[in-house]
Amino acid sequence: MTSTPIMTATEQPKYCYIVTGANSGIGLEATKQLASYLHLRNEKSVTIYMLCRSEERTRAAMATIGTPDILQFLKFDGSDSAETIQNHCVDKLPDGIKVEGILLNAGGFGDNKKQQKDKKQQSSSTTSNNSLSKDDVPVASSIAQANLIGHAILIDRLLKADKIDSSTRIVASGSEAAFASGVPMDFDKADFDGILQGTASLGGIPGVEYGWTKALLALYWAAFARHHPDLFVVTVSPGSVTTTNLLRQGGVNPFLRTVSKMAMFLGGSHQESVAAKRYIDALLGEERASQESGSFWASRKGYTKDYGDVSNLTICKFLKDVTLQEKAWNAVRKFVPL
Numbered sequence: 001m002t003s004t005p006i007m008t009a010t011e012q013p014k015y016c017y018i019v020t021g022a023n024s025g026i027g028l029e030a031t032k033q034l035a036s037y038l039h040l041r042n043e044k045s046v047t048i049y050m051l052c053r054s055e056e057r058t059r060a061a062m063a064t065i066g067t068p069d070i071l072q073f074l075k076f077d078g079s080d081s082a083e084t085i086q087n088h089c090v091d092k093l094p095d096g097i098k099v100e101g102i103l104l105n106a107g108g109f110g111d112n113k114k115q116q117k118d119k120k121q122q123s124s125s126t127t128s129n130n131s132l133s134k135d136d137v138p139v140a141s142s143i144a145q146a147n148l149i150g151h152a153i154l155i156d157r158l159l160k161a162d163k164i165d166s167s168t169r170i171v172a173s174g175s176e177a178a179f180a181s182g183v184p185m186d187f188d189k190a191d192f193d194g195i196l197q198g199t200a201s202l203g204g205i206p207g208v209e210y211g212w213t214k215a216l217l218a219l220y221w222a223a224f225a226r227h228h229p230d231l232f233v234v235t236v237s238p239g240s241v242t243t244t245n246l247l248r249q250g251g252v253n254p255f256l257r258t259v260s261k262m263a264m265f266l267g268g269s270h271q272e273s274v275a276a277k278r279y280i281d282a283l284l285g286e287e288r289a290s291q292e293s294g295s296f297w298a299s300r301k302g303y304t305k306d307y308g309d310v311s312n313l314t315i316c317k318f319l320k321d322v323t324l325q326e327k328a329w330n331a332v333r334k335f336v337p338l
């Protein structure tokens with residue numbers, strides 16, 4: 001747990017937290033819990049940056065949080081180019097500000113197929129090569145952009161700008177769908193590049209792309225922890241919550257919504273406050289004694305019970321496989337321009 005000195009009204013904030021997808025659902029609840037925690041500690045030198053797609057929705061969300069003075073909106077979309085993420089987010093942080101924690105919460109099922117197609121067409125029209133974006137990197141699927149690629153770029157750019165260091169706690173949003181969807185997943189044979197580009201054949205089973213994306217996410221952050229042994233990152237699943245906008249996202253068709261609701265009914269669900277506390281405990285280091293960098297914490301029973309490190313579960317042995325971690329690392333890094 002960190003301790004932040006109190007500043008006078010004329011000073012610039014010296015410390016900050018970053019939350020992506022902070023305008024809705026578990027991200028909003030986590031922002032509320034964080035703001036309340038900082039307020040109770042009278043942490044006036046702190047800003048919470050809410051990195052979201054819509055300023056309007058974020059301003060409305062801010063109005064529901066009791067401490068609007070410590071909140072700031074920055075525009076962030078996981079489908080943005082690295083240059084845009086640099087301009088809109090990284091360059092907007094004041095010089096010398098210390099980033100205490102980053103909650104990479106944005107994500108879900110992505111946009112619907114039509115939007116994906118539009119984005120690919122839009123992207124290919126700006127370049128001479130149809131499979132490359134204007135950054136000369138491949139174009140990721142909407143679901144990969146939302147959960148993983150935008151976040152990988154954000155952390156990469158913050159690192160390059162010296163805005164994060166060994167005391168920054170990075171928390172990525174995982175899901176039990178990475179291992180408990182009931183669909184067999186052959187990690188050795190799987191085409192990680194194709195999964196991230198949305199071109200891999202995944203059998204047409206509803207929701208399976210989400211499970212694969214969250215699995216690759218956990219492998220990527222495990223690899224990141226090995227590549228950056230001085231930094232701290234943990235993947236945390238908030239557990240199943242039915243009251244958020246997750247199942248209303250564009251990438252969820254009526255059939256997938258029904259299947260997901262049934263899975264959540266059978267696997268259990270809990271309140272947004274309980275889900276968000278998992279994030280906050282990890283962000284503030286409440287679990288520091290037991291959470292290792294690179295680990296994946298989730299429900300070990302169903303979708304809400306027995307919260308802990310899942311890497312020792314038989315079904316999760318892929319997480320510790322360094323070859324698979326590197327396979328995910330290499331696949332994701334293709335989308336992160338140098």
Ligand SMILES: NC(=O)c1ccc[n+]([C@@H]2O[C@H](COP(=O)([O-])OP(=O)(O)OC[C@H]3O[C@@H](n4cnc5c(N)ncnc54)[C@H](OP(=O)(O)O)[C@@H]3O)[C@@H](O)[C@H]2O)c1
Pocket residue numbers: 020021022023024025026027052053054057076077078079105106107108109110145146147150173174175176237238239240241242244245246247249
């Ligand atoms: N609910 C669950 O049962 C559950 C279980 C395990 C894991 N999770 C994970 O928890 C996280 C939060 O989900 P939630 O249930 O709170 O759903 P939610 O209410 O739909 O919140 C998702 C947030 O992510 C943002 N977002 C989506 N795509 C984005 C993109 N391309 N770029 C930037 N922001 C984007 C959304 O922004 P807009 O408001 O602009 O759409 C929204 O703020 C997700 O990563 C989800 O996968 C949820």
